[in-house]
Amino acid sequence: MNVRVTVWNEYRHERHNEQVRRIYPEGMHTTIAAALRAEGFAVRTATLDEPEHGLSEEVLAATDVLIWWGHLAHDEVRDAVVERVHARVLDGMGLIVLHSGHFSKIFKRLMGTTCNLKWRVGNDRERLWVVAPGHPIAAGLGERIEIEHEEMYGEPFDVPPPETLVFVSWFSGGEVFRSGACYTRGQGRIFYFRPGHETMPTYHHPDVQRVIANAARWAAPTPGAARVFGNAAPLETR
Amino acid sequence: MNVRVTVWNEYRHERHNEQVRRIYPEGMHTTIAAALRAEGFAVRTATLDEPEHGLSEEVLAATDVLIWWGHLAHDEVRDAVVERVHARVLDGMGLIVLHSGHFSKIFKRLMGTTCNLKWRVGNDRERLWVVAPGHPIAAGLGERIEIEHEEMYGEPFDVPPPETLVFVSWFSGGEVFRSGACYTRGQGRIFYFRPGHETMPTYHHPDVQRVIANAARWAAPTPGAARVFGNAAPLETR
Amino acid sequence: MNVRVTVWNEYRHERHNEQVRRIYPEGMHTTIAAALRAEGFAVRTATLDEPEHGLSEEVLAATDVLIWWGHLAHDEVRDAVVERVHARVLDGMGLIVLHSGHFSKIFKRLMGTTCNLKWRVGNDRERLWVVAPGHPIAAGLGERIEIEHEEMYGEPFDVPPPETLVFVSWFSGGEVFRSGACYTRGQGRIFYFRPGHETMPTYHHPDVQRVIANAARWAAPTPGAARVFGNAAPLETR
Amino acid sequence: MNVRVTVWNEYRHERHNEQVRRIYPEGMHTTIAAALRAEGFAVRTATLDEPEHGLSEEVLAATDVLIWWGHLAHDEVRDAVVERVHARVLDGMGLIVLHSGHFSKIFKRLMGTTCNLKWRVGNDRERLWVVAPGHPIAAGLGERIEIEHEEMYGEPFDVPPPETLVFVSWFSGGEVFRSGACYTRGQGRIFYFRPGHETMPTYHHPDVQRVIANAARWAAPTPGAARVFGNAAPLETR
Numbered sequence: 035m036n037v038r039v040t041v042w043n044e045y046r047h048e049r050h051n052e053q054v055r056r057i058y059p060e061g062m063h064t065t066i067a068a069a070l071r072a073e074g075f076a077v078r079t080a081t082l083d084e085p086e087h088g089l090s091e092e093v094l095a096a097t098d099v100l101i102w103w104g105h106l107a108h109d110e111v112r113d114a115v116v117e118r119v120h121a122r123v124l125d126g127m128g129l130i131v132l133h134s135g136h137f138s139k140i141f142k143r144l145m146g147t148t149c150n151l152k153w154r155v156g157n158d159r160e161r162l163w164v165v166a167p168g169h170p171i172a173a174g175l176g177e178r179i180e181i182e183h184e185e186m187y188g189e190p191f192d193v194p195p196p197e198t199l200v201f202v203s204w205f206s207g208g209e210v211f212r213s214g215a216c217y218t219r220g221q222g223r224i225f226y227f228r229p230g231h232e233t234m235p236t237y238h239h240p241d242v243q244r245v246i247a248n249a250a251r252w253a254a255p256t257p258g259a260a261r262v263f264g265n266a267a268p269l270e271t272r
Numbered sequence: 273m274n275v276r277v278t279v280w281n282e283y284r285h286e287r288h289n290e291q292v293r294r295i296y297p298e299g300m301h302t303t304i305a306a307a308l309r310a311e312g313f314a315v316r317t318a319t320l321d322e323p324e325h326g327l328s329e330e331v332l333a334a335t336d337v338l339i340w341w342g343h344l345a346h347d348e349v350r351d352a353v354v355e356r357v358h359a360r361v362l363d364g365m366g367l368i369v370l371h372s373g374h375f376s377k378i379f380k381r382l383m384g385t386t387c388n389l390k391w392r393v394g395n396d397r398e399r400l401w402v403v404a405p406g407h408p409i410a411a412g413l414g415e416r417i418e419i420e421h422e423e424m425y426g427e428p429f430d431v432p433p434p435e436t437l438v439f440v441s442w443f444s445g446g447e448v449f450r451s452g453a454c455y456t457r458g459q460g461r462i463f464y465f466r467p468g469h470e471t472m473p474t475y476h477h478p479d480v481q482r483v484i485a486n487a488a489r490w491a492a493p494t495p496g497a498a499r500v501f502g503n504a505a506p507l508e509t510r
Numbered sequence: 511m512n513v514r515v516t517v518w519n520e521y522r523h524e525r526h527n528e529q530v531r532r533i534y535p536e537g538m539h540t541t542i543a544a545a546l547r548a549e550g551f552a553v554r555t556a557t558l559d560e561p562e563h564g565l566s567e568e569v570l571a572a573t574d575v576l577i578w579w580g581h582l583a584h585d586e587v588r589d590a591v592v593e594r595v596h597a598r599v600l601d602g603m604g605l606i607v608l609h610s611g612h613f614s615k616i617f618k619r620l621m622g623t624t625c626n627l628k629w630r631v632g633n634d635r636e637r638l639w640v641v642a643p644g645h646p647i648a649a650g651l652g653e654r655i656e657i658e659h660e661e662m663y664g665e666p667f668d669v670p671p672p673e674t675l676v677f678v679s680w681f682s683g684g685e686v687f688r689s690g691a692c693y694t695r696g697q698g699r700i701f702y703f704r705p706g707h708e709t710m711p712t713y714h715h716p717d718v719q720r721v722i723a724n725a726a727r728w729a730a731p732t733p734g735a736a737r738v739f740g741n742a743a744p745l746e747t748r
Numbered sequence: 749m750n751v752r753v754t755v756w757n758e759y760r761h762e763r764h765n766e767q768v769r770r771i772y773p774e775g776m777h778t779t780i781a782a783a784l785r786a787e788g789f790a791v792r793t794a795t796l797d798e799p800e801h802g803l804s805e806e807v808l809a810a811t812d813v814l815i816w817w818g819h820l821a822h823d824e825v826r827d828a829v830v831e832r833v834h835a836r837v838l839d840g841m842g843l844i845v846l847h848s849g850h851f852s853k854i855f856k857r858l859m860g861t862t863c864n865l866k867w868r869v870g871n872d873r874e875r876l877w878v879v880a881p882g883h884p885i886a887a888g889l890g891e892r893i894e895i896e897h898e899e900m901y902g903e904p905f906d907v908p909p910p911e912t913l914v915f916v917s918w919f920s921g922g923e924v925f926r927s928g929a930c931y932t933r934g935q936g937r938i939f940y941f942r943p944g945h946e947t948m949p950t951y952h953h954p955d956v957q958r959v960i961a962n963a964a965r966w967a968a969p970t971p972g973a974a975r976v977f978g979n980a981a982p983l984e985t986r
Contacts, residue, residue: 146384150501164735168697172735208507221644259640259648263388269446402973406935410973459882497878497886622860684983739864745922
């Protein structure tokens with residue numbers, strides 16, 4: 035069966051900002067979803083202003099990997115939905131957090147830190163160097179990804195040390211950033227991927243699309259080993 | 273200057289249960305504090321039923337390492353105090369979480385997971401094997417710590433993979449547990465240490481006292497590198 | 511295309527020891543190979559006493575994942591073959607090291623440590639607890655694997671800290687062991703899996719076979735990102 | 749007792765190259781040693797052309813932390829001395845490998861990989877960003893270290909994933925590098941620190957000196973837990 039991906043987008047910039055709409059006329063989620071469909075994933079989308087933000091119990095139960103983009107309205111995401119997503123991640127659903135999603139409730143909830151960082155809207159060149167060249171998320175890439183225009187994110191990035199670091203970004207303005215970071219929480223795999231400022235056409239970039247597809251394959255759940263919690267009788271007689 | 277440790281204890285079992293009081297007549301915190309003073313630490317204690325749980329801004333500002341034991345009343349710890357402790361850990365304060373503190377609000381807040389596990393009150397023998405023999409927290413130990421009577425905790429332990437695993441416990445009833453685990457969050461170092469059921473004299477055990485002292489030295493903050501977050505001008509002219 | 515596995519076995523015990531031959535009449539490699547074929551892998555075998563130990567350049571070039579069992583004759587493995595395998599691992603070939611293979615030249619070469627441990631031939635019960643229940647190598651297991659009779663391996667295990675720890679073993683004689691450990695070296699993925707003493711029928715155990723199959727899938731190479739080493743011209747003009 | 753540091757230097761460039769001699773008239777080891785003495789360490793030096801490369805059993809037995817700089821003559825270091833240093837590291841001696849020491853026999857022996865990388869002698873600006881601001885090796889630094897002129901080292905760096913990554917370098921020519929990386933091997937702590945091309949005055953830089961001193965404190969051995977290897981009787985009667 036195909037991996038089932040739900041692409042979640044705040045979907046506000048695209049509706050209220052002409053510059054962003056020109057780049058993503060139907061929203062970033064639609065661009066990302068199309069790229070994933072072309073790779074064989076079963077994709078649906080969900081956005082903030084839908085009922086339950088489009089993330090009902092039924093949708094999450096039918097989601098293998100959730101992709102998350104948010105920026106302006108992190109606070110409008112209801113806590114009940116955050117807890118529902120959190121429980122699903124611990125139960126095995128993959129989660130890919132994009133760009134400004136670093137400040138989303140769900141990412142901060144899973145990381146346990148502020149997830150703060152340094153930034154500059156300006157117009158840097160970003161160069162993502164592969165530092166884990168055998169990792170499935172880097173499959174088929176060259177030694178780096180070049181993005182001509184991007185917002186800068188700089189260190190320190192206040193997250194737990196990544197379990198695996200896949201990319202490190204170089205910015206023309208002088209900063210670096212750990213821009214591709216893998217985590218495990220419960221049975222779920224989480225990938226944070228830095229690029230994707232709304233005013234740049236980053237999600238049309240073939241290498242960026244490839245990384246997101248690679249990450250969706252990597253984060254898709256495998257049949258977990260049984261987990262038994264709570265009071266337990268002894269296994270050995272003594 | 274000496275490392276300043278605050279030993280926090282829920283301090284309910286000792287007041288309401290005769291069996292526990294016989295082992296820790298003045299509370300577990302008093303036993304742990306005495307062992308740390310003998311090692312040269314500057315120690316104070318704090319308990320749940322004091323105002324602000326004994327963890328005012330002033331106390332935390334003067335604390336290098338906080339030790340936490342709780343069990344019955346995790347829910348009574350006020351969220352505002354949890355957030356205060358959380359902020360101090362990210363800012364560099366060390367945190368040592370003992371035994372049933374795995375379900376405390378502060379530990380779950382920092383881990384981002386349920387922190388659930390398997391348990392049995394019975395009466396297992398616990399044997400903590402050192403798996404990181406060069407680590408400062410294992411300094412001066414033999415190859416293992418023997419505890420004649422303890423509550424069992426078993427895997428899976430729903431925490432993020434430890435950055436460093438120092439101890440693995442063997443239980444006579446047939447289980448294992450990752451019983452000494454190091455984490456970094458922000459500038460703070462965190463150590464989870466498993467043993468310490470209230471009805472057993474575990475905190476009188478010399479090796480257990482030694483581990484707690486070693487951990488307090490390890491978790492004490494070093495002068496952190498500067499952290500600058502937020503909007504940043506480019507460093508390079510282009 | 512199917513993942514291509516080469517099962518390498520020293521294949522001495524089975525030819526010279528009646529007890530072992532009864533359990534593995536055609537060698538452990540044949541038992542392991544059959545289990546992998548049943549899971550859809552393309553499998554060949556190789557043994558110490560074949561020319562080049564059965565690991566010619568051609569064989570290795572056509573191998574995605576190499577499985578290694580050795581014990582009596584580690585020293586008879588020629589250094590040139592070890593270097594050949596080493597180069598292939600760094601280039602992306604997966605490697606699964608079984609049981610007494612911990613002392614093989616190739617494993618020590620990749621780990622950089624002595625790989626020493628504690629052992630007892632006796633007759634322990636081994637119970638492998640899953641500590642990473644969402645990991646692909648644990649897919650489809652219960653919460654633990656029970657092996658009625660096994661040789662004991664105990665801590666300390668002198669290897670680098672595993673990048674991911676999947677299993678921890680409990681032994682009836684009182685020890686624990688980090689018995690399923692993942693590493694990355696170059697583009698290659700490495701899994702060490704503890705069970706498999708030659709006088710016990712461990713490789714007939716369905717859960718052990720399942721773990722080896724899961725590990726072979728996990729260790730199979732993905733198309734690596736390009737790696738460019740050496741002298742490099744600047745990318746930016748200044 | 750003071751931490752005892754031995755600074756080892758190949759000491760060829762300084763004797764044969766006028767440009768290098770002007771910067772380090774008595775060798776880089778002398779500059780580094782002086783900086784460490786000013787911080788209270790007990791320091792000796794050793795160089796390639798001394799008998800046993802200055803690293804006799806006696807010297808190593810009296811060394812808590814060994815610092816290593818080599819470049820031209822890695823192959824001239826005798827294997828017996830490499831094995832001696834290797835054994836001491838596993839037994840707890842700290843090791844700090846500087847710059848071109850990435851290709852030394854001892855570092856490759858401990859890492860198990862090629863330790864290859866990308867480089868450019870040119871004249872880049874290097875900026876080392878702190879990515880682990882609470883780590884002891886970053887103590888007292890600003891958010892970054894600026895080095896006006898340095899050789900470039902670029903990714904991929906073919907080493908095992910660092911257990912802790914402390915610094916990431918930005919280079920004006922467009923590359924990044926994981927330039928401060930911590931490892932554990934046996935009971936020993938290892939730190940790789942990138943800067944230090946012989947034709948630049950890098951080891952006179954106060955922040956570089958501070959990092960080396962911090963690393964020497966961090967890598968100094970603590971009294972290790974006992975390690976018992978080999979055949980073992982059962983602890984439990986069954």
